[in-house]
Amino acid sequence: MTLHHVGYLVADLAAAAEEFFCLGFTAEGDTVADPVREVSILFIRSGGTLVELICPAGKDSPFAPLLKRFKNSPYHFCYEVKSLEETERELLGRGYLPVKPPEHAPALGGRMVAFYVHGDIGILELVEG
Ligand code: NI
DSSP: OEEEEEEEEOSOHHHHHHHHHHTTOEEEEEEEEETTTTEEEEEEEETTEEEEEEEESSTTSTTHHHHHHHOSEEEEEEEEESOHHHHHHHHHHTTOEEEEEEEEEGGGTTEEEEEEEETTTEEEEEEEO
16 A cells, blocks of 8 residues: 555645645646545645645535544645545455545545545545545
8 A cells, every 4th residue: 555645634625725825836737626625735745745724615524523533634644545445345354444435536536535434543535546
């Protein structure tokens, strides 16, 4: 498993991006609105580090409670794997719980992603390579 990106919740995508640009990040592509998850997503990069800025589209977004809980902060690591199915088997064996079935992620070019939680590390995302 290779670290692909760090998911970072923000309340104001434009303001957060502007601040990260001052810290040396550059945009990786354009902002993508994800109508299914009701979020806007922008990937930014600094060297080898890819960060996914995630901004709830409104207070009814499923991500609004996460933002309320975590504030502006990183909240998941995403790992790139060859096979979601294969890796999921390993994770379930180590006590991870699936959050929901795998789905396409528009902000990642439609690649399949899946989320899990573990009591010791919190939220983990997988993206199929
Ligand atoms: Ni992510």
